[in-house]
Amino acid sequence: MTARLRVWLFTVAAAVVGGFFVAACRRLPPFGTARHPYGARAVTAALAHRTANVVSSVNFDLRAFDTLGEESILFGAVLGTALLLRPARDESLSRARTERVLPTTRLFGVLLLPLALVVGVYIVAHGQLSPGGGFQGGVVLATALHLAYIAADYRVLEKVRPSAAFDVADGISAASFTVMGLAGLVSGGAFLQNFLPLGTFNQLVSGGLVPLLNAAVGFEVASGVIVLVAHFLDQALEVHPSAQAPQPEEHPT
Amino acid sequence: MNGFLPFLAAGWMLLVALYGMVTSRNLVHTVGCLAVAQSSTYVMLLGAGYRRGGTAPVFSDTAPGSRPVVDPVVQALALTDVVVGATVTALLLALTLQLRKRHGTVDPQALTGLKG
Structure with missing residues (x-):
């Protein structure tokens, strides 16, 4: 298909989609409406389960099953990336070089790495109370560890985050979400039912299963992102095509 | 018109991103366009959940019922998808990396034949 034909086809399709989209939007409740039937019910249900956020x-409670699906996509994507970026037969590994770092940069890393880790744990742990939770806190945790790469070099980062350990941690935390769901089933309720005592509203221990599921997702996201970044950094710094391997031929453009 | 302008913005974002994907000459650019298309769903969801004068649906420092809040359901949908979308983007970029290694190109229009 030529590029021109493709654009033409897109224009026709976009006109059809756009037409139906505008027609559908006109029938939607107006922007900023005061009527949110699902939102109102979710707020009532969350307050009944003593979850402030x-x-x-x-x-992690009302639609926890949906989050299990999202979390599985995340796990699958990490697994796929790890599989795609493994060193191939015609590639060899070499150790990354040690790098010189400015003393101020090193100081920045030494001060900020523990601080960022604490912030990450705080965001995961307070997910049921204040804005935050496993998804956000996990990304903060993963980013925090990579300050070791900025403030030192790749060899130090590899010591700080043993890749194999985080592979396992990713799998275990993904599995623990399902195990907690099954625990709800065993305790006589439904899959992923909030069966734990609900605690006191607006306290760290509140919301029953919510903080635990938050922690599971936090660890999974953190280890998932760490594994992802590790594979990309390995590609950039440690994986090289072997000398005797045939180079990919360039296509004429 | 003002009542649904934010929804039209989301639709516009989606179509612009699709146009970018259709005309793309570089797979990294294609993946970027896909991320824009994905973001258009966030604009749509958060727009549908907005309530005029509403605050965040978090009751750690506001008493329940004291202020109207925006719809928490759509926020939860957007929130999970931001992180999941980032990992899926990483998967696609890994595919692009392997394509560059095996086929020597990242131009989707130059990828015509299947190769083992």
Whole structure:
């Protein structure tokens, strides 16, 4: 298909989609409407389960099954990336070089790495109370570890985050979400039912299963992102095509 | 018109991103366009959940019922997808990396034949 034909086809398709989209939007409740039937019900249900952060309650209690699906996509994507970026037969590994770093940069890393880790744990742990939770805190945790790469070099980062350990941690935390769901089933309720005592509203121990599921997702996201970044950094710094391997031929453009 | 302008913005974002994907000459650019298309769903969801004068649906420092809140359901949907979308983007970029190694090109229009 030529590029021109493709654009023409797109224009026709876009006109059809756009037409139906505008027609559908006109029938939607207006922007900023005061009527949110699902939102109102979610707020009532979250307060009944003593979870102050309604968004966390929706994610890890009311629609926890949906989050299990999202979390499985995340796990699958990490697994796929790890598989795609493994060193191939015609590639060889070499150790990354040690790098010189400015003393101020090193100081920045030494001060900020523990601080960023604490912030990450705080965001995961307070997911049921204040904005945050496993998804956000996990990304903060993963980013925090990579300050070791900025403040030192790749060899230090590899010591700080043993890749194999985080591979296992990713799998275990993904599995623990399902195990907690099954625990709800065993305790006589439904899959992923909030069967734990609900605690006191607006306290660290509140919301029943929500903080635990938050922690599971936090660890999974953190180890998932660490594994992802590790594979990309390995590609850039440690994996090289072997000398005798045939180079890919260039296509004429 | 004002009542649904934000929804039209989301639709516009989606179509612009699709146009970018259709005309793309570089797979990294294609993946970027896909991320824009994905973001258009966030604009749509958060727009549908907005309530005029509403605050965040978090009751750690506001008493329940004291202020109207925006819809938490759509926020939860957008939140999970931001992180999941980032990992899926990483998967696609890994595919692009392997394509560059095996086929020597990242131009989708130059990828015509299947190769083992």
